[in-house]
Amino acid sequence: MSEDRRQRYGFEAFDCAPALRLEAHERVAKLQYEGLNKRLDRIEALIERLEKRLWLTVYGVVAVILAQAFQSILNGTI
Helix, strand or coil: CHHHHHHHHCCCCCCCHHHHHHHHHHHHHHHHHHHHHHHHHHHHHHHHHHHHHHHHHHHHHHHHHHHHHHHHHHHHHC
16 A cells, blocks of 8 residues: 555655664664774784883893892802
């Protein structure tokens, strides 16, 4: 019957406004989600690099302390 009504009054098939708004909102939400995921990936990579630098610094400080202790032991025995 709806086909008859369209033909009779000359109406074309169309999407209703709420459906279009919902579709647009879903597309915007998807873009925001993808952008958020990209930013999180970049932040994770930065954190990993920072962690590597931090461990390198810790190992460097420990190496200096051990070198000074070893040097004082050598100076004490000589």
